[in-house]
Amino acid sequence: MPRIKSKFAETAVIAALTALTAVTTMLVRVPIPATNGYFNIGDVFIILAGLWLGPRAGFIVGAFGSAIADAIGFPVYIPATFIVKGCEGWLTGIIAGNSGPVSLTRPVVAAVTGGLSMVAGYYLFEAFIYPLLGRQIPMFNITDPAAAFIALLPNAIQGLSGIVGGLALWKAMTAGSQNHEISDEQPFSGKHG
Amino acid sequence: MNSAEKKMTISAFDTYEGLVDNFVQSTGIFFPKMAAGRGEFFRGFSQWLACLRKSKPLAVITPDPAQGLALPNAIQIITSALNQSGSNSGEAEAAMLIEKYGLHTQMLTQPVSTLSGGELLLLNFAKAEAQCGHVTALAACNPVFWLNHSRHKYWLNLCRHYEIQEKPVDVLILRGDQLDVSAGSDKFPPVAPLPVNLLVDAPLVNFPEIQFPVFHAASKLQYSWASGPEEIFSPFLLTGDNGVGKSIFARLLAGILPISAGRAFVMNSDGNRNVRLLFQEAIAQLFAMSPFEYLRRVFSSSRALLAEAVGLFRSLMQAMLSKQLSDDDQIWNSLLAGKACLIAARLAEKPALLLLDEPGWGLSRSDAGNLIFNTCRLAHQLGTGVGIISHQPEWHDFAASNLKLKKIAPEQVEISHEPI
Amino acid sequence: MNRFEFPAFLKLQNLRPWWLKMAVLILIGYPLISNRPAGIIAVGLEKLVPETPGSVLALPIITFFIWACCLPSLGTAKLLDYLAAAYTMAITTVVSGAVLRGLLPALFPADSADNFRLLRVYFNILAVFPYSLTFLNSFAVSNLMTRLTKTRGRFRDAGLHLALALRICQHVGEVIPKLLLVWREENPDMLLPRCRDDWHSISSLLRWPVWIIRSISQWIFACIILTFEPIPVMVNEIEQIDESRDSDAPDKI
Numbered sequence: 065m066p067r068i069k070s071k072f073a074e075t076a077v078i079a080a081l082t083a084l085t086a087v088t089t090m091l092v093r094v095p096i097p098a099t100n101g102y103f104n105i106g107d108v109f110i111i112l113a114g115l116w117l118g119p120r121a122g123f124i125v126g127a128f129g130s131a132i133a134d135a136i137g138f139p140v141y142i143p144a145t146f147i148v149k150g151c152e153g154w155l156t157g158i159i160a161g162n163s164g165p166v167s168l169t170r171p172v173v174a175a176v177t178g179g180l181s182m183v184a185g186y187y188l189f190e191a192f193i194y195p196l197l198g199r200q201i202p203m204f205n206i207t208d209p210a211a212a213f214i215a216l217l218p219n220a221i222q223g224l225s226g227i228v229g230g231l232a233l234w235k236a237m238t239a240g241s242q243n244h245e246i247s248d249e250q251p252f253s254g255k256h257g
Numbered sequence: 258m259n260s261a262e263k264k265m266t267i268s269a270f271d272t273y274e275g276l277v278d279n280f281v282q283s284t285g286i287f288f289p290k291m292a293a294g295r296g297e298f299f300r301g302f303s304q305w306l307a308c309l310r311k312s313k314p315l316a317v318i319t320p321d322p323a324q325g326l327a328l329p330n331a332i333q334i335i336t337s338a339l340n341q342s343g344s345n346s347g348e349a350e351a352a353m354l355i356e357k358y359g360l361h362t363q364m365l366t367q368p369v370s371t372l373s374g375g376e377l378l379l380l381n382f383a384k385a386e387a388q389c390g391h392v393t394a395l396a397a398c399n400p401v402f403w404l405n406h407s408r409h410k411y412w413l414n415l416c417r418h419y420e421i422q423e424k425p426v427d428v429l430i431l432r433g434d435q436l437d438v439s440a441g442s443d444k445f446p447p448v449a450p451l452p453v454n455l456l457v458d459a460p461l462v463n464f465p466e467i468q469f470p471v472f473h474a475a476s477k478l479q480y481s482w483a484s485g486p487e488e489i490f491s492p493f494l495l496t497g498d499n500g501v502g503k504s505i506f507a508r509l510l511a512g513i514l515p516i517s518a519g520r521a522f523v524m525n526s527d528g529n530r531n532v533r534l535l536f537q538e539a540i541a542q543l544f545a546m547s548p549f550e551y552l553r554r555v556f557s558s559s560r561a562l563l564a565e566a567v568g569l570f571r572s573l574m575q576a577m578l579s580k581q582l583s584d585d586d587q588i589w590n591s592l593l594a595g596k597a598c599l600i601a602a603r604l605a606e607k608p609a610l611l612l613l614d615e616p617g618w619g620l621s622r623s624d625a626g627n628l629i630f631n632t633c634r635l636a637h638q639l640g641t642g643v644g645i646i647s648h649q650p651e652w653h654d655f656a657a658s659n660l661k662l663k664k665i666a667p668e669q670v671e672i673s674h675e676p677i
Numbered sequence: 678m679n680r681f682e683f684p685a686f687l688k689l690q691n692l693r694p695w696w697l698k699m700a701v702l703i704l705i706g707y708p709l710i711s712n713r714p715a716g717i718i719a720v721g722l723e724k725l726v727p728e729t730p731g732s733v734l735a736l737p738i739i740t741f742f743i744w745a746c747c748l749p750s751l752g753t754a755k756l757l758d759y760l761a762a763a764y765t766m767a768i769t770t771v772v773s774g775a776v777l778r779g780l781l782p783a784l785f786p787a788d789s790a791d792n793f794r795l796l797r798v799y800f801n802i803l804a805v806f807p808y809s810l811t812f813l814n815s816f817a818v819s820n821l822m823t824r825l826t827k828t829r830g831r832f833r834d835a836g837l838h839l840a841l842a843l844r845i846c847q848h849v850g851e852v853i854p855k856l857l858l859v860w861r862e863e864n865p866d867m868l869l870p871r872c873r874d875d876w877h878s879i880s881s882l883l884r885w886p887v888w889i890i891r892s893i894s895q896w897i898f899a900c901i902i903l904t905f906e907p908i909p910v911m912v913n914e915i916e917q918i919d920e921s922r923d924s925d926a927p928d929k930i
Binding site for chain 3: 102202203
């Protein structure tokens with residue numbers, strides 16, 4: 065991951081990836097009626113953010129980008145998505161660490177762990193946490209362990225597409241990039257009139 | 258040369274890539290060379306992220322004037338710049354400032370994305386003046402390219418302002434720019450004219466994005482033909498003042514802007530009505546690909562056309578550069594090659610008309626002349642007409658017909674055919 | 678064409694002070710985050726006309742209410758633009774769900790109650806899309822930036838980061854229409870390549886999906902690159918605002 069020297073540059077890139085996550089999550093949505101959730105391809109940018117910019121960026125992109133998309137159509141999933149997708153990006157970033165584009169092993173392990181954490185996280189929420197919350201707040205009473213089990217397969221496909229897409233994008237973006245230092249300030253060096 | 262000009266340092270470059278490299282080195286602001294493809298873009302962007310260097314505060318006019326305006330409309334751009342300089346005057350001063358640079362106060366709330374190239378540049382001037390109190394210098398790229406001659410005075414006004422404040426002005430231009438005192442006058446031999454039928458029957462275009470959130474008179478534009486339908490000759494020049502609606506007319510003819518009423522089309526002697534367009538911001542048309550990637554992608558479903566387009570691209574480049582080029586030459590990833598590739602891809606399809614919107618942007622004068630001359634020569638061999646859209650008068654002598662656009666009311670543009 | 682302009686007092690962006698605007702916007706959006714208003718409408722409808730499926734009719738009623746609140750702020754043309762996008766999104770979401778339920782019942786099993794859930798998703802998208810864009814457009818990012826250039830205090834850094842993030846999100850919204858214009862010049866049919874001379878055989882049926890997949894990848898890269906392109910200049914501008922305040926008031930916290 066590049067060492068970002070400007071706090072504002074980091075904010076700008078994270079904001080751009082967050083917006084792109086929200087857009088791609090909303091673009092392709094296949095509802096999973098059993099759990100009231102949906103299949104999407106937004107994980108591509110979450111994995112990318114974790115691999116490219118590290119755990120903090122991964123968390124922000126995953127948590128906010130996906131939660132914004134959930135607000136349109138699936139608001140009940142906002143709390144689960146915020147935590148699960150945030151952790152997906154964070155875990156990817158933590159495991160990927162400072163691995164450059166030369167070695168693929170760590171990024172692949174990181175992306176797979178991130179994807180798996182998403183599948184496991186949603187299962188946890190849909191099978192246990194939401195039914196538990198649903199007893200107190202009816203809004204969350206939308207799923208049960210059986211439905212959560214059914215959703216495992218579409219979530220796994222979503223995770224896989226995120227891993228493959230995220231790794232492919234990350235590879236394309238980092239291919240050949242090395243941290244060359246820009247030389248010291250130079251005067252304008254053309255013809256002077 | 259004016260006294261204000263003497264205070265500025267002018268650096269001239271042969272290529273857009275050389276100019277951009279120098280701009281990046283001097284300001285620390287990464288500016289991508291999009292024709293080099295996505296690998297080069299990400300490499301540059303990652304380097305910028307990792308090595309971002311804090312320079313002294315500078316007012317900048319970027320190689321593409323649209324990129325230098327980070328806020329949605331003029332009022333916000335100018336008040337924010339004024340606040341940087343410690344002024345709290347707000348909207349009244351902002352209005353005064355944009356009027357000083359020849360822009361109408363209506364533009365204060367018009368979205369920046371809907372302004373023409375010249376208007377964007379003038380807005381950059383107003384912003385640079387507003388920033389003057391805070392910054393140490395002004396770094397400006399191609400500061401007069403988008404302006405009509407009558408508006409060059411605004412650039413001099415800005416220089417004068419910086420001179421009074423005793424702040425240096427560094428100018429980066431492409432060789433042959435109007436600020437380049439050593440520039441000769443390159444003349445290209447005329448090409449044999451080709452007849453093209455142009456029909457303009459009061460086409461009306463609406464722009465709903467300009468009506469929101471505040472209504473603007475510029476939200477619709479209707480064109481009228483002053484002298485009735487007639488035959489014009491290629492290459493023709495479509496000219497007019499900054500912001501008159503030249504690019505909109507080109508998009509309308511190319512069929513990518515929907516017409517709400519009336520009609521406008523071009524037809525050649527074979528009844529072909531296909532019109533292709535090279536955008537002002539042609540670089541966006543490469544869709545983040547390098548020239549050869551672009552050709553392979555566009556013609557992935559037609560091998561015959563791919564071979565023809567590659568052949569046209571190579572012959573256009575060789576004619577322009579007058580030498581044999583090796584495949585690993587850097588020139589293939591330049592803006593010049595990007596434009597040549599886009600032109601070749603369009604010519605391979607043999608449209609009735611190829612419109613070139615400000616084809617000289619980002620090119621030195623000799624490169625621009627070479628590109629236009631060789632494009633016209635090649636297009637006419639294929640039976641395709643060429644229209645050049647530019648506010649710059651130097652193409653007047655080269656063109657076989659001259660169409661002039663003039664605003665006769667805020668929402669009305671008249672097109673007249675001026676014989677050459 | 679005569680243009681109808683709504684009175685200024687009906688436009689949410691003109692509402693002052695900002696907290697009142699926020700309160701009104703939250704009040705308008707309340708039916709989207711709580712089931713209570715829909716429940717009340719459903720019960721009322723069923724009491725009024727017993728054979729009416731109140732819970733189903735409550736959904737379009739709430740959607741119309743949201744549209745009516747957004748209309749004066751957006752204007753007819755802009756609301757219709759947003760609704761076009763919302764309908765596309767809602768229809769593709771619901772249709773893809775319904776089709777996959779039929780094609781892959783093992784992956785997407787459902788019962789009859791799920792039809793109502795899909796209907797709720799459909800109307801939710803139709804209402805939330807224009808509402809959220811009205812919400813965003815009611816607050817000008819640059820007004821926030823203008824205030825921040827004058828701000829002193831410990832929240833200034835957070836404020837500048839927020840302003841930059843919001844501006845970048847706005848920019849993402851501008852990139853896609855720009856790319857659409859370029860795409861239309863290149864491929865007027867949008868979903869078919871302009872140059873397809875060899876596409877007269879059966880094999881062209883196989884080429885189309887390949888072309889579409891490549892196009893999606895191209896769009897993703899073009900969107901990323903055009904989104905990132907102006908970031909350096911925007912960052913430079915924000916840093917200058919930051920520095921100008923540092924130099925103006927170095928001793929203030």
